[in-house]
Amino acid sequence: xxxxxxxxxxxxxxxxxxxxxxxxxxxxxxxxxxxxxxxxxxxxxxxxxxxxxxxxxxxxxxxxxxxxxxxxxxxxxxxxxxxxxxxxxxxxxxxxxxxxxxxxxxxxxxxxxxxxxxxxxxxxxxxxxxxxxxxxxxxxxxxxxxxxxxxxxxxxxxxxxxxxxxxxxxxxxxxxxxxxxxxxxxxxxxxxxxxxxxxxxxxxxxxxxxxxxxxxxxxxxxxxxxxxxxxxxxxxxxxxxxxxxxxxxxxxxxxxxxxxxxxxxxxxxxxxxxxxxxx
Amino acid sequence: xxxxxxxxxxxxxxxxxxxxxxxxxxxxxxxxxxxxxxxxxxxxxxxxxxxxxxxxxxxxxxxxxxxxxxxxxxxxxxxxxxxxxxxxxxxxxxxxxxxxxxxxxxxxxxxxxxxxxxxxxxxxxxxxxxxxxxxxxxxxxxxxxxxxxxxxxxxxxxxxxxxxxxxxxxxxxxxxxxxxxxxxxxxxxxxxxxxxxxxxxxxxxxxxxxxxxxxxxxxxxxxxxxxxxxxxxxxxxxxxxxxxxxxxxxxxxxxxxxxxxxxxxxxxxxxxxxxxxxxxxxxxxxxxx
Numbered sequence: 001x002x003x004x005x006x007x008x009x010x011x012x013x014x015x016x017x018x019x020x021x022x023x024x025x026x027x028x029x030x031x032x033x034x035x036x037x038x039x040x041x042x043x044x045x046x047x048x049x050x051x052x053x054x055x056x057x058x059x060x061x062x063x064x065x066x067x068x069x070x071x072x073x074x075x076x077x078x079x080x081x082x083x084x085x086x087x088x089x090x091x092x093x094x095x096x097x098x099x100x101x102x103x104x105x106x107x108x109x110x111x112x113x114x115x116x117x118x119x120x121x122x123x124x125x126x127x128x129x130x131x132x133x134x135x136x137x138x139x140x141x142x143x144x145x146x147x148x149x150x151x152x153x154x155x156x157x158x159x160x161x162x163x164x165x166x167x168x169x170x171x172x173x174x175x176x177x178x179x180x181x182x183x184x185x186x187x188x189x190x191x192x193x194x195x196x197x198x199x200x201x202x203x204x205x206x207x208x209x210x211x212x213x214x215x216x217x218x219x220x221x222x223x224x225x226x227x228x229x230x231x232x233x234x235x236x237x238x239x240x241x242x243x244x245x246x247x248x249x250x251x252x253x254x255x256x257x258x259x260x261x262x263x264x265x266x267x268x269x270x271x272x273x274x275x276x277x278x279x
Numbered sequence: 280x281x282x283x284x285x286x287x288x289x290x291x292x293x294x295x296x297x298x299x300x301x302x303x304x305x306x307x308x309x310x311x312x313x314x315x316x317x318x319x320x321x322x323x324x325x326x327x328x329x330x331x332x333x334x335x336x337x338x339x340x341x342x343x344x345x346x347x348x349x350x351x352x353x354x355x356x357x358x359x360x361x362x363x364x365x366x367x368x369x370x371x372x373x374x375x376x377x378x379x380x381x382x383x384x385x386x387x388x389x390x391x392x393x394x395x396x397x398x399x400x401x402x403x404x405x406x407x408x409x410x411x412x413x414x415x416x417x418x419x420x421x422x423x424x425x426x427x428x429x430x431x432x433x434x435x436x437x438x439x440x441x442x443x444x445x446x447x448x449x450x451x452x453x454x455x456x457x458x459x460x461x462x463x464x465x466x467x468x469x470x471x472x473x474x475x476x477x478x479x480x481x482x483x484x485x486x487x488x489x490x491x492x493x494x495x496x497x498x499x500x501x502x503x504x505x506x507x508x509x510x511x512x513x514x515x516x517x518x519x520x521x522x523x524x525x526x527x528x529x530x531x532x533x534x535x536x537x538x539x540x541x542x543x544x545x546x547x548x549x550x551x552x553x554x555x556x557x558x559x560x561x562x563x564x565x566x567x568x
Contacts, residue, residue: 015368019379022365025442026382032408033397045406090293097289109290116301118555120503122524123548126531126541127308128300133318150300153293182285211390213506218532229392233510236396243400250393257388265381272387273450 037247044244059248069252071224072231076253079141079216079227080209083148084202087156090149092198095160096186100172110161116154121214124151129218137219144219144227148209155275156201163197164190203264203271210257228253311541318537329542340543342518343526344550346433347502350522353437354501359493362445366452367482380453383446391443391506398439399511402426426512429519436511436520440501448493455489456482495558502551523547 036044037059038052063069098110121128128147129138137143167190175185191198213229220226226234232249239245261268312329314322333340365383369376386394401408402425410422425435459482467477505524508514514521514529521529527547531540 019365019368023379023382026385026446029397029401029408029442030385033400036400048406048408048411086296090296093289094293097286100286112302113297116297118552119301119305119548120499120551122503122505122527123544123551124301124304124308126527126537126544127304127311129531130311130537131300131304131307146296147300150296153297153301157293182289186289207388211392213390213392213509217509229390229506232390232392232396236510241403243396243403243406246396247400250396254389254393261385261388268388269381269384269450272384272447273454 033247034251036244037251039244041242041244059244060252062245063248063252067231067235067249069228069231069249072226072228073252075141075225076210076228079145079148080206082145083152083209084205086145086149087153087205088198088202091153091156091160091201092191092194093186094153094157095164095194096182096190098157098161099164099167099190100182110157113154113157113161117158121151125214125218128215132219139220139222139225141225144215147215147219148212151215152205152208156205159197159201159204159274160194163194167193197274199267200271200274203260203267204275206260207257207268207272208275308541308544311538312545314538314541316537317535318531322538325538329539330545332539333542333546339518339521339526340523340546343521343523346518346520347522349433350437350440350504351498351501353434354440355494355497357437357441358445358448358497358501359490361441362448362452362493363486363490365445366449366456367478369449370453370456372457380446380449383449385446386443387447389443392510394439394443395507395510398442399426402435427516429516432512432516432520436508437501439511440504440507443507444497444500448497451493451496452486452489455486455492459485491558491561495561498554498558499551502554523550 032049035050035052036048038055038057039047040056040058043053094109094113098106100106101109128151132138132143132147135143137146171189172185175189180188211229212227213233216227216230217233220230223234232246232253235246235249311322313324313326315325315328316322369380389397404410404422404424404427407425409425413419413422423431426432463481463485464477467481472480503524504522505528508520508522508525509528512520514525523543524547527540527543530536530543
């Protein structure tokens with residue numbers, strides 16, 4: 001932006017100051033929590049902000065060995081990966097059908113999913129709980145996965161259908177004339193060129209599903225199959241004010257997303273932004 | 280265009296899940312809202328009783344709605360304002376700007392429950408960082424029970440919501456700002472426009488579509504907040520942070536009034552629909568610009 005070219009010194013200073021302040025506002029709470037996870041409660045009480053005397057892994061050890069956080073971690077991995085694979089498979093097929101159908105069929109299918117995006121899950125929690133309980137699927141990972149797929153699918157259909165609609169129809173028609181089946185066209189032509197928007201949805205959905213609290217809270221009560229956010233909530237009750245212990249849990253639960261964010265930052269921003277703009 | 284019958288096979292699996300676990304419950308919720316049901320025994324038809332109770336007798340429902348609106352207003356104003364300012368400051372793709380945009384975006388990937396624990400500690404009245412820091416600066420008078428004070432709690436949580444999501448909105452605004460052609464600024468500059476005039480006449484009208492998206496998304500996102508409030512205060516103290524989503528949860532799973540909770544959900548859905556409609560109008564209005 002050209003307007004910033006001849007920036008007066010005072011303005012430049014204010015601008016930098018504002019950015020640094022905001023950066024500190026993000027960094028300070030996060031660093032305090034990371035440091036606190038290496039302290040004991042007594043040390044945190046006397047020295048809440050400073051560097052820990054020694055970096056003790058005991059909170060992490062307790063999380064893994066006494067609290068079996070590894071189990072919750074695996075539950076989250078199972079729920080998130082199965083849900084994502086399910087959604088991407090179903091929604092890419094649906095988006096392809098929306099792209100290939102013409103006229104009212106396409107419009108009805110598209111409208112059905114677009115309408116779904118306008119109903120926030122919080123509104124639907126009671127009837128969903130009721131249906132899952134009628135099917136005897138409460139307190140099972142299967143029930144949670146089925147619900148998660150259904151809840152988060154509309155956004156992915158929306159993103160993928162939007163992308164596919166921008167593709168050239170001639171290309172698909174040419175494939176049809178050459179005798180390719182719909183399945184072959186989808187698999188060999190559409191799927192490979194849709195990869196950027198498929199990965200954007202995948203990342204957006206991973207963040208949503210990995211962090212989801214509401215549906216695990218509604219549908220799961222057995223300790224064996226709790227997901228990480230639900231387990232964190234349980235630790236809050238159990239350790240009350242033992243913050244270092246809870247923080248070790250927070251860091252373990254956030255680690256995979258943070259790690260992926262550092263590696264794939266650009267895709268995260270694109271994915272979450274595409275999801276938020278459209279969802 | 281020739282369409283083969285096999286396309287129907289493409290829609291069956293996704294549609295099956297969607298109809299069973301989303302569309303059917305949505306319709307079923309309406310039926311449930313006319314019944315009394317404790318979650319176990321048989322459902323008992325009560326007609327419009329739940330709606331009467333909600334609209335005429337339930338003060339907490341309206342308290343929750345008011346809290347929703349307070350929370351939303353605060354979040355929309357601050358999140359939109361701050362993200363607009365920071366997107367202008369960080370619009371150029373320099374190395375440091377890209378770094379800061381990534382840093383500000385970072386809280387978006389944390390779960391609301393993790394964010395709740397981070398800020399629950401910051402706000403803790405006894406060993407919390409904020410009060411400790413205020414104390415060490417000799418400003419004890421400013422120390423507060425941030426989440427325990429019924430007049431303050433909802434704003435304390437709204438601040439956390441803004442903390443967590445402003446960076447996401449910065450990214451949306453930056454995309455909008457970067458689509459403004461450079462020549463427009465050069466023309467404004469040649470016409471002798473100062474910085475403020477350039478912002479008012481070039482940036483603002485052209486950033487309006489991005490602003491609409493940010494406002495629309497922020498409105499819905501803040502209106503349907505759940506995790507953050509559930510984990511930070513659970514709706515207390517004395518219902519001062521109870522919002523519709525937490526109230527529906529409490530009605531169903533603490534008071535076991537599932538039918539009534541379904542009626543509340545319908546009320547919630549109508550309000551969301553009204554907000555969405557208002558935004559569509561706003562979107563249209565903007566396109567005319």
